[in-house]
Amino acid sequence: MFAEERQQKILDMLNSESSIKVMDIAVLLNVSESTIRRDLQELEEKKLLMRTHGGAVGINNRTSFEPSFTDKQDERIDQKHSIAEVASEMIEDGDTIILDSGTTTLEIAKRINGRDITVITNSIDIAAELSEKEGIEIIVTGGSLRLNTRAMVGHLTESVIKNFRVDKAFIGANGVSIEDGITTPNFIEAQTKKSMINYASKVIIVADSSKFNNVSFSVICPVKAVSMIITSKDIDEEVIKQYAEIGVDIITA
Structure with a gap:
């Protein structure tokens, strides 16, 4: 799977969920977690999402996103x-x-x-x-x-x-x-x-x-x-x- 296709799938996931986890994306797309982290970094640089500890949230959800104490x-x-x-x-x-x-x-x-x-x-x-x-x-x-x-x-x-x-x-x-x-x-x-x-x-x-x-x-x-x-x-x-x-x-x- 090409990076562009993989990143589009990540954005599609964020359209249906308020937040996503690196581990879950890696399992779903059958790639390493380091690959997903690079994808998230590139998407954040394009201002298409915001990275969080262990995952990401969509731009529309970032003001209400609240990471847990843990x-x-x-x-x-x-x-x-x-x-x-x-x-x-x-x-x-x-x-x-x-x-x-x-x-x-x-x-x-x-x-x-x-x-x-x-x-x-x-x-x-x-x-x-x-x-x-x-x-x-x-x-x-x-x-x-x-x-x-x-x-x-x-x-x-x-x-x-x-x-x-x-x-x-x-x-x-x-x-x-x-x-x-x-x-x-x-x-x-x-x-x-x-x-x-x-x-x-x-x-x-x-x-x-x-x-x-x-x-x-x-x-x-x-x-x-x-x-x-x-x-x-x-x-x-x-x-x-x-x-x-x-x-x-x-x-x-």
Whole structure:
């Protein structure tokens, strides 16, 4: 089968399904997974689909696509470690902070080394991680648990957050765009993140460079509402300049 024919079959699959997996395509077309990955890369370069961890989604589905917590855990892991190192160094003794649920913020939790720190989180994973550390008071928000992202969200979560004022909030995002703001696929989760931002003196977005110029379905806040963005060092210098012009610092890790 020629590459063009194979790629057309991939696009046909995306027309009938919201997402596809490399493994499934390889079995169906009887080729290697590496061949399918090359096909997906070429199709993405032609702007015919968007690659995801282990597969792809159609262009029409990309704003609503939401990778699971498990899918994201191993994705760009070195960048997440570096971002978490920089973020954790910003946490000082005596700080009160919010740690949003997510794989990058979980890495921050693993690296917190300080005394008399209060952490508010809507993440069961972060709460479990911090429970092993001394000198940290943990406040778990409660709320409805979203199985896909392992985040507690909703009115109960927001009502707890409203009772506090914190020094810093570390927030994850699926999309970062000057025009469209900080975005995430799920509306309810976006509202919970918005509540976290509203009650923090300093708002720090933690997102690797792949999130820039991506736009998801639900807006969390405009870019100008955040204090800074910590991202991976492979981000384009021109992007850093564009954000600096609107008063948003980008810290590379």
